Amino acid sequence: MTMTVGAAFDRIFGAETPFRLVAFDGSTGGMPSGRVMRLKSARGLNYLLTAPGDLGLARAYLMGDLEIDGLDEGDPYEVLRLVAGGLVPRRLGPRDVAELAAFVGRSGLRVPELPAVEAPSPLRRLSHGLRHARSRDAEAIHHHYDVSNEFYELVLGPSMTYTCACYPSDAATLEDAQAYKYDLVARKLGLEPGMRLLDVGCGWGGMVRHAVQHYGVTALGVTLSKEQAGWAQARIEAEGLGDRAEVRHADYRDVTERGFDAVSSIGLTEHIGVKNYPAYFRFLRERLRDEGRLLNHCITRPDNQHAGLPSRGFINRYVFPDGELTGSGDIVRAMEDEGFEVRHHENLREHYAKTLAGWNTNLSKNWDDCVALAGVDTARVWGLYLAGSRVAFERNEIQLHQVLASRTTSEGVSGFPLRPRYEPSDF
Incomplete structure (x- = not known):
């Protein structure tokens, strides 16, 4: 008897899965009362067979070969939460493996055309240099960040802040939480009027403008995204901050100035590569004066056992090409090994969700409006990416750590008061 697509689905995932599969061959699988997932073509099946997991599902969805009834394309969180908890392959016996292998053979296995919004494979990226070479880093940043400023304004909101917010209360708005985050960073860095701040990976300049407006500092931000730099510098000029604030379109490694009182790195470490941590933290320490402070804010793994492994699957091909994560312990160790004294360390995982x-x-x-600006494929990628990341933070598959450190003097002076207070009080 020839196995149907629905039967293969049940064999792999079990008939109790929270989805009801309706396949192009007329077969069904899964739970009859589950959310309906429609596999519309043999091409969609090939996407799933040639890239099992999130990458194959994303390809089939983006190409219109997979539909899920009632899916909110801008916020598919409820569906992805079910996928994370319900589409778990079962342990297969020898007979299952043999019959599924025969089914795959009959399906005419091949890799179909890939969605246009998919980044090149890691092998093809070698045309831009080795992983984390300057030219390849610039191309990876361009792939993700240079969609359009108008698109980001719609998604991020007025703050134009594309990093984890910090919620002072459960009822706080996103805008309140982003302002609170910037204020928390400023207080951890001990910013005061007249100080000089360097913000690496500054995005659209939110930290630069907040520090200049509210703490009276002079600030320099750098970003590899030309779109971000242009938007940020225009906003700086419009707000009358041009005499004390600047955002450059540049690699952070091109900053030649030294003697900064503080350095903020908010969402950059994910892009530089774990093997480059020593050089990265050494460079930042060299930009600081004695007793100067560094605040490193980045996504992390919940362990330190997979350092240096690049992101895989959907995230690597559609969102952050060449991105790498590791645990906060590896970050602390790298900072300490390069001469920093770590003074404070906290996890904001739930805040990122x-x-x-x-x-x-x-x-x-x-x-x-987002579809009109970026195209439906890009908008769909963003819906999947944001909701999937939310699920991952909620399930403690990834975390977000802020690590605060000092360039302590040779005599052991850190510049910190005995009991510093970081939490802003006026929110």
């Missing part, structure tokens, strides 16, 4: 929920809400609310 709430931040992502806010971005998904914005994307869903502005769906038609």
Whole structure:
């Protein structure tokens, strides 16, 4: 008897899965009362067979070969939460493996055309140099960040802040939480009028402008995204901050100035490669004066056992090409080995889940405009990416750590008061 697509689905995932599969061959699988997933073509099946897991599902969805009834494309969180908890392959016996192998053979296995928005494979990226070479880093940043400033304004909201917010209360808005995050960073860095701040990977200049406006510092931001730099510098000029604030379109490694009182790195470490941590933290320490402070804010793994492994699957091919994560312990060790004294360390994992929920809400609310600006494929990628990341933060598969450190003097002076207070009080 020839196995159907629905039967293969049940064999792999079990008939109790929270989805009901309706396949192009007329067969069904999964739970009859589950959310309906429609596999519309043999091409969609080939996407799933040639890239099992999130990458194959994403390809089939983006090419229109997979549909899920009732899916909110701007905020597919409820569906992805079910996928994470319900589409788990079962342990297969020898007979299952043999019959599924025969089914795969009959399907005419081949790799179909890939969605146009997919980044090149890691092998093809070698045309831009080795992983984390300057030219390849610039191309990876361009792939993700240079969609369009108008698109980001719709998704991120007025703050134009594309990093984890910090919620002072459960009822706080996304904008409140982003302002609170910037204020928290400023207080951890001990910013005061007249100080000089360097913000590496500055995005659209939110930290630069907040520090100049509210703490009276002079600030320099750098970003590899030309779109970000242009938007940020225009906003700086419009707000009358041009005499004390600057955002450059540059690699952070091109900053020649030294003697900064503080350095903020908010969402950059994920892009530089774990093997480059020593050189990265050494460079930042060299930019600081004695007693100067560094605040490193980045996504991390919940362990330190997979350092240096690049992101895989959907994230690597559609969101952050060449991105790498490791545990916060590896980050602390690298900072300490390069001469920093770590003074404070905290995990904002739940805050990132709430931040992502806010971005998904914005994307869903502005769906038609986002599609008009970036195309439906890019908008769909963003819906999947934001909601999937939210699920991952909630399930403690990834975390977000802020690590605060000092360039302590040779005599052991850190510049910190005996009991520093970091939490802003006016929110």
